Amino acid sequence: EAQVTQNPRYLITVTGKKLTVTCSQNMNHEYMSWYRQDPGLGLRQIYYSMNVEVTDKGDVPEGYKVSRKEKRNFPLILESPSPNQTSLYFCASSLGHRDTQYFGPGTRLTVL
């Protein structure tokens, strides 16, 4: 089944404790992206990747890192999480950057 998977689905952590949210797609898509979703603000893009080893900042990149060492994986890294990063995070992928994006199920992160 073609899909985007994210792990973990739920995470509660404390300020400053490094964490990684994994994202994987099995559709051989070149474009991958991370979004955060907050009430009243819709989906805001954190980082995106046009292809392997190519990543760019989105609208809200501060406090996040990403890597794209393989085509299928695009992990989101929070080196020192803070409470304002408490949010619902979505990974998405598409064939190209102007193609339909397919979203993962989401990761709900709480930073205490």
Place this chain on the structure above:
Amino acid sequence: GESVGLHLPTLSVQEGDNSIINCAYSNSASDYFIWYKQESGKGPQFIIDIRSNMDKRQGQRVTVLLNKTVKHLSLQIAATQPGDSAVYFCAEFSGSARQLTFGSGTQLTVLP
């Protein structure tokens, strides 16, 4: 900066009636628009898209209308069903951009 927004944050319709969800965009360079549906606890799901060289596109029970003159987009759902209850997002893509910009969403509630 440029923004994509929605006229109404909530919409309630009777089961069987038609629903119309509106979206205003401000970037006149946007040339590709997408509607997503997000059910509770899930990631956004593609519904239908339209490019700027069209003013109407139909899918199964859904129609998207694009009015470039007033920079307005709408999603029409025919014979609305309980399963249509969700948050609906419009998103835009401008020619030079490498990312989608999402609106804040409209909550559609289908009443029995």
